[in-house]
Amino acid sequence: MTPTSTAAAPTPFAYFAAQTLKAFNTNKTSWIGLAVFLIVVLLAIFAPVLAPFDPNDQNIMEKLRPPSAEHWLGTDSFGRDTLSRILYGARISLVIGIVSTLLAMLIGTAIGMLAGWHGGRTDTVTMQAMDVLLAFPSLILGLILVAMLGPSMVNIIIAIALTSIPPFARIARAPTIAFKEREFVQAGRALGYSDTRLLAGHILPNIFPEILVMGSLWLANAIRTEASLAFVGLGVKPPIATWGGMIREGFENILDSYTLALVPSIAILVVIFALNLLGDGLRDAIDPKLKGEA
Amino acid sequence: MTAFLIRRLAFAFVTLFAVLTLVFVLVRIVPGDPAQLILGDQASREAIEALRHRLGLDVPITQQYVVFLTGALRGDWGVSMVTGQPVIGEVLRVLPWTIQLTIVSLILGILLGVPAGVYAAIHRNRVIDYAMRIASLLGLSFPPFVAAIILLLLFAIALPWFPVISARSGSVMAWYQSITLPAVSLGLIAAAYITRVTRSAMLEVLSEDYVRTARAKGVPWNAVIWRHALRNALIPIITVVGLYLSILIGNSVLTEIVFSRPGLGKLLIGALNQRDYPMLQGMMVIYTLIVVLVNLLTDLAYGFVDPRVKLK
Numbered sequence: 001m002t003p004t005s006t007a008a009a010p011t012p013f014a015y016f017a018a019q020t021l022k023a024f025n026t027n028k029t030s031w032i033g034l035a036v037f038l039i040v041v042l043l044a045i046f047a048p049v050l051a052p053f054d055p056n057d058q059n060i061m062e063k064l065r066p067p068s069a070e071h072w073l074g075t076d077s078f079g080r081d082t083l084s085r086i087l088y089g090a091r092i093s094l095v096i097g098i099v100s101t102l103l104a105m106l107i108g109t110a111i112g113m114l115a116g117w118h119g120g121r122t123d124t125v126t127m128q129a130m131d132v133l134l135a136f137p138s139l140i141l142g143l144i145l146v147a148m149l150g151p152s153m154v155n156i157i158i159a160i161a162l163t164s165i166p167p168f169a170r171i172a173r174a175p176t177i178a179f180k181e182r183e184f185v186q187a188g189r190a191l192g193y194s195d196t197r198l199l200a201g202h203i204l205p206n207i208f209p210e211i212l213v214m215g216s217l218w219l220a221n222a223i224r225t226e227a228s229l230a231f232v233g234l235g236v237k238p239p240i241a242t243w244g245g246m247i248r249e250g251f252e253n254i255l256d257s258y259t260l261a262l263v264p265s266i267a268i269l270v271v272i273f274a275l276n277l278l279g280d281g282l283r284d285a286i287d288p289k290l291k292g293e294a
Numbered sequence: 295m296t297a298f299l300i301r302r303l304a305f306a307f308v309t310l311f312a313v314l315t316l317v318f319v320l321v322r323i324v325p326g327d328p329a330q331l332i333l334g335d336q337a338s339r340e341a342i343e344a345l346r347h348r349l350g351l352d353v354p355i356t357q358q359y360v361v362f363l364t365g366a367l368r369g370d371w372g373v374s375m376v377t378g379q380p381v382i383g384e385v386l387r388v389l390p391w392t393i394q395l396t397i398v399s400l401i402l403g404i405l406l407g408v409p410a411g412v413y414a415a416i417h418r419n420r421v422i423d424y425a426m427r428i429a430s431l432l433g434l435s436f437p438p439f440v441a442a443i444i445l446l447l448l449f450a451i452a453l454p455w456f457p458v459i460s461a462r463s464g465s466v467m468a469w470y471q472s473i474t475l476p477a478v479s480l481g482l483i484a485a486a487y488i489t490r491v492t493r494s495a496m497l498e499v500l501s502e503d504y505v506r507t508a509r510a511k512g513v514p515w516n517a518v519i520w521r522h523a524l525r526n527a528l529i530p531i532i533t534v535v536g537l538y539l540s541i542l543i544g545n546s547v548l549t550e551i552v553f554s555r556p557g558l559g560k561l562l563i564g565a566l567n568q569r570d571y572p573m574l575q576g577m578m579v580i581y582t583l584i585v586v587l588v589n590l591l592t593d594l595a596y597g598f599v600d601p602r603v604k605l606k
Binding site: 029128129131132133135136137138139140143144145147148220224227228231232233234247251254255258261262265268269272273276277280 | 308309312313316320321428431432434435436437438439440443444446447451452540541543544545547548551552562563566567569574578581582585586589
């Protein structure tokens with residue numbers, strides 16, 4: 001053990017955990033958001049066990065049934081069980097949302113940190129490009145990208161990730177510039193640490209909480225974008241159940257059954273609201289100055 | 295002021311140029327040959343060559359770029375492959391529908407959001423503040439098409455107050471009937487964003503010294519809030535409104551679909567489904583022009599609200 005780390009000093013992980021717990025307790029609504037989101041994640045994971053029917057099993061005799069003891073949430077125009085499709089649809093929403101957000105987080109943070117670290121012309125040009133990308137309506141960009149590349153799961157993930165990079169670049173850049181001048185980074189430089197080591201080992205841990213909070217808010221946005229794409233027919237190919245696709249089918253039968261469009265709508269709303277509660281509460285706790293900002 | 299204006303115009307021009315380049319690249323990242331894609335596997339070599347020529351794909355890429363840029367700025371956006379009409383005509387025909395919808399929604403959002411945000415800030419940490427914060431967070435959680443479908447279910451199907459297809463025009467009544475539900479569904483979500491940013495901007499300003507001074511010298515509370523505080527809280531509000539306008543244009547695509555309302559959204563989805571490349575390219579140009587114009591107006595609004603901005 002080195003002389004600087006005494007037994008009393010917490011490990012970085014314990015410190016991080018304590019800070020996270022404090023952030024959650026500052027704003028109790030974060031707990032509600034997290035709990036609801038975790039329940040949805042569990043429901044999605046255990047969909048094969050929980051779903052009463054095969055989500056793609058068609059039964060024309062049972063089509064467009066209202067909610068009943070057998071079909072809790074009714075059936076769609078092909079006689080497929082709505083509850084089972086909602087459970088399976090959660091998997092698509094979550095996988096696409098989480099993977100694309102992680103990708104955007106990774107690339108965006110790297111771009112922002114490098115721009116802030118190098119400064120000068122690199123910084124100006126990169127951030128200008130990010131601003132241009134940010135100015136264009138992201139939903140329209142996503143629509144066009146998916147239409148051009150073809151609506152497969154991978155392409156949808158790429159399109160959503162690409163449109164969510166700029167905000168992460170922005171949020172990573174400003175603190176990188178601030179930390180660049182701080183003593184611990186200067187000391188590391190004097191010791192001859194490489195740029196990579198300083199950025200990844202010393203600056204990243206300091207800006208990570210903000211990026212994570214941003215991630216939860218953009219996860220909500222990614223799930224909303226995926227549903228929007230599926231709603232206009234650019235989702236994962238049918239018959240695979242997606243919430244946006246279910247709303248689309250429900251909307252086409254809206255005069256026969258209102259539950260068909262309403263049930264997946266509520267499912268999406270619950271997940272997005274939970275993530276916003278989680279992210280918003282945590283952001284308030286991390287940065288009180290931003291309290292309640294959109 | 296002139297220098298400020300010139301700087302902003304120069305920046306707008308750079309943005310326009312950059313996004314147009316992005317559009318050019320986007321339309322050309324399609325895997326494979328667009329002409330082959332449009333005509334299918336059965337098409338003859340001659341047919342593909344002819345289409346490539348019609349789309350201007352048979353010249354070197356640098357020349358395509360020059361043709362595209364000069365065409366985009368001159369208003370020559372090519373001819374729709376589906377209708378055979380000039381793209382710009384088709385776009386301009388439906389543009390007023392989308393612009394009306396966007397502006398009415400935004401006005402609705404500001405009229406609801408700004409007072410709500412001010413009210414929440416004044417009553418900070420009271421029940422009404424918490425209720426408004428939860429309500430606005432819920433509001434901005436709504437995917438735009440979900441809000442639209444719920445309004446459609448409630449006020450066009452369950453209660454037949456409004457038409458299911460919002461495509462009427464001609465009289466004032468028809469206009470009101472066909473714009474109300476789409477504008478409310480977009481305006482409520484906009485109001486949620488504007489409420490939140492107004493609240494936090496007001497909270498910041500209300501703790502400033504000049505607000506305390508104004509109160510101390512006996513300025514009526516109402517005047518302090520609306521004249522002294524809100525005026526200074528306007529910059530972040532304008533920023534969000536400006537940024538939100540671009541989100542709003544994106545969201546209006548889905549709203550137009552739900553309400554079967556003519557507009558850029560319907561045109562865009564149609565072009566996407568039929569792979570009408572000239573149309574898609576033209577639509578991205580119009581979206582770019584709108585976004586650049588909105589950014590320019592936002593910048594000018596900054597200068598108007600806060601004279602210090604002009605000096606920077």
